[in-house]
Amino acid sequence: MGITSILFIILAILAIISALITVFNKQPIKSAIALIFHFFMLAGIYLTLAAQFLAVMQILVYAGAIMVLVIFVIMLLNQNDEELHEQNKQIKRKLFSVVLSGIFLFLMVMFIIGGKQSNLYDGQISSNIGTVQTLAKELYSNFLVPVEITGILLLATIVGAVLMAKKRLN
Amino acid sequence: MEFITTEYYLLLSGILFTIGIIGVLTRKNAIIIFMSIELMLNAVNLSLISFASSMNDAAGQVLLFFVMAVAAAEASVGLAIILAVFRKKGTISIDNINMLKK
Numbered sequence: 139m140g141i142t143s144i145l146f147i148i149l150a151i152l153a154i155i156s157a158l159i160t161v162f163n164k165q166p167i168k169s170a171i172a173l174i175f176h177f178f179m180l181a182g183i184y185l186t187l188a189a190q191f192l193a194v195m196q197i198l199v200y201a202g203a204i205m206v207l208v209i210f211v212i213m214l215l216n217q218n219d220e221e222l223h224e225q226n227k228q229i230k231r232k233l234f235s236v237v238l239s240g241i242f243l244f245l246m247v248m249f250i251i252g253g254k255q256s257n258l259y260d261g262q263i264s265s266n267i268g269t270v271q272t273l274a275k276e277l278y279s280n281f282l283v284p285v286e287i288t289g290i291l292l293l294a295t296i297v298g299a300v301l302m303a304k305k306r307l308n
Numbered sequence: 309m310e311f312i313t314t315e316y317y318l319l320l321s322g323i324l325f326t327i328g329i330i331g332v333l334t335r336k337n338a339i340i341i342f343m344s345i346e347l348m349l350n351a352v353n354l355s356l357i358s359f360a361s362s363m364n365d366a367a368g369q370v371l372l373f374f375v376m377a378v379a380a381a382e383a384s385v386g387l388a389i390i391l392a393v394f395r396k397k398g399t400i401s402i403d404n405i406n407m408l409k410k
Contacts, residue, residue, distance in 0.1 A: 143312040161331035187361045204383045211387045235333030239326045246322040267366045276366045288377045295381035302388035
């Protein structure tokens, strides 16, 4: 068992634990901190898959930009205590959703384990597919039109966010 | 040869996606639902990267840029909507947000 496998197991366990804390914590701010930790663990997992640039992007975009937004909104909202303590009355509904997601996970595991194993990665990665050079070449040759469309999406997002966050909607 | 293969990455991705689904279905706080959606997006990202590594093709990693752009767009607009709803209703518990029902 190589160093990559050991790293993957440690990072995967930490990622699952922090994801569970994110989902089941009562206080939004603690969930946000756990989610930042989760993003760092995922960046480590990307490194074991030889996606160096994307690991850096993960930390910059998710743990940096998006989570700063989330934490700002949590602080702006100033929720009072009775809202934080959600009622545990609807146990039936929660049980139903957990069973439903369990079935979903079971189906996914069956597909992954029972799938054809011909083309799967056996631990040997060529480490140059994650470099900036390879990604940029791919991005600006085969994916040029989606890049432009993404630019339009971000422009629309700026307008939408400003409009939504304005004080008066007249 | 390493012990960990692509299947383990896909299993991890599936587990994280399921945790995200449980969060969306069971929680009432809009911000926590929002963070669960981020969890699900990241689980999909993980499976994309593991497929990119297994196929030795950079296209899967390039797709991640678009997922990140969409996630950033979703974050800014979604949080602005949450702020607007909080200003109007004074709460972000999704049980109390039923303005379209009336």
